[in-house]
Amino acid sequence: MADKAAPDSSRRSERSRRAIFDASLALVGEVGYDKLTIEGIASRAGVGKQTIYRWWPSKAAVLLDAFTDGVDDYAAGLPDTGDLAADLKFVLRATADEFNDPAFQAPYRALAVAGANDEGLSRTFVARLLEPGISVYVDRLRAAQEAGEVAADVDVRIAAEMVLSPFSQRWLMRTGELTYDYVDTLVDQVLRGLRPRD
Amino acid sequence: MADKAAPDSSRRSERSRRAIFDASLALVGEVGYDKLTIEGIASRAGVGKQTIYRWWPSKAAVLLDAFTDGVDDYAAGLPDTGDLAADLKFVLRATADEFNDPAFQAPYRALAVAGANDEGLSRTFVARLLEPGISVYVDRLRAAQEAGEVAADVDVRIAAEMVLSPFSQRWLMRTGELTYDYVDTLVDQVLRGLRPRD
Known part of the structure; x- marks a missing residue:
């Protein structure tokens, strides 16, 4: 979107990152690892799928970062x-x-x-x-x-x-x-x- | 089928039981527990689904018996x-x-x-x-x-x-x-x- 133009884009990135971590930890607890999807995480976090794929190659990578962060x-x-x-x-x-x-x-x-x-x-x-x-x-x-x-x-x-x-x-x-x-x-x-x- | 009439039905049952155990152990190793199904076990063991359901209520029950037996x-x-x-x-x-x-x-x-x-x-x-x-x-x-x-x-x-x-x-x-x-x-x-x- 307008990410590059926004003056507060890094704060917004941090907010998205936090939302993605929270969503992935909550979801994996609810549905299990096998049924966890990038789509599901994106939807719960209120971000686009592409935002997640820009930063992480797989659901495992998201989850490990989310967990290590916590x-x-x-x-x-x-x-x-x-x-x-x-x-x-x-x-x-x-x-x-x-x-x-x-x-x-x-x-x-x-x-x-x-x-x-x-x-x-x-x-x-x-x-x-x-x-x-x-x-x-x-x-x-x-x-x-x-x-x-x-x-x-x-x-x-x-x-x-x-x-x-x-x-x-x-x-x-x-x-x-x-x-x-x-x-x-x-x-x-x-x-x-x-x-x-x- | 003609189970009751056959003189060697208990030997045949034992053979089916063994085939079901072998199939369930092999399959769970190949596809994992989540994807293991009674249908898959029956097909691999060469028995009907009903044969399995007659003896066990669930795939977990089959697997536990198979494992304990081994x-x-x-x-x-x-x-x-x-x-x-x-x-x-x-x-x-x-x-x-x-x-x-x-x-x-x-x-x-x-x-x-x-x-x-x-x-x-x-x-x-x-x-x-x-x-x-x-x-x-x-x-x-x-x-x-x-x-x-x-x-x-x-x-x-x-x-x-x-x-x-x-x-x-x-x-x-x-x-x-x-x-x-x-x-x-x-x-x-x-x-x-x-x-x-x-």
Whole structure:
């Protein structure tokens, strides 16, 4: 349209971008990944299909950007107060709150499921969301290892998965509640095996 | 048809049942759960649609029966040689072989994915396949606890998930290979936290 001529076109672009993200997250939760379409997103967001295609090549690309935009920035890493157990419990309790929030649940579940089913999407999902999420735990565990709080021969990648995978599988498969009590027990039980032997 | 009159009708039923199971496992791997239909299964199995509807109410029911029929029977539980680490490694290495087999991969992944997406199917999937699989680990860990090999204050359910969830999430999300080396490190790292303190 008159995009180029408008003085506030970048603000309007940002507004469209936000509307497209909101629409795609809402829709994927309602209809699932398979039935999500660019047309549907455009219609819900009140923009033209071409606006979406100008910025993203596929629905997967839109959704991944929408999701990454919405989740906490991993760049800061985990807190490091010098007390590994306290730091892990603090972050994992906050993550439990997030996972228990229906607004987060539906799109993340749809994305996890679609990713498990579609190898290309899976690689992007893993690279953009899952691996950065695991990495901050690996980094925090490595810092604890350097501080002597975790034994030198521990595989910190596997240790991170020992905390994160039970948590996320319990949520994904709905085999149990993500309570603070569960989080604390999980962290304590993982950490007691990682400490240096006296 | 003439089922009732035929002297070999039960053998023929068994043959149809087997063909229906094989067809549904092959098809779900090829087309995914969403596109799997009773018609498609019937056509691939060389039976009439009505034969399937006579025995099962839905494609989910067929698939779950097909899958349960194909996996090892959990009734026997895990081996108990008195060496918990050796027993867990033995079983988990065999499971890695199974998960690395393409014939097993496709239908199990389709089922896991469909289960994560569909709450009704999920409950059945969890009750019929996932929970029995976790339970045999819980039982084995409890036996080790009674034998004094695992500390009395360990939550054996969470301990079982500390072994099984990293293993299955690594497979489902394709974040790493399921090698014997991985399995052994995982088991050792979980178990060293579960032992009674001296």
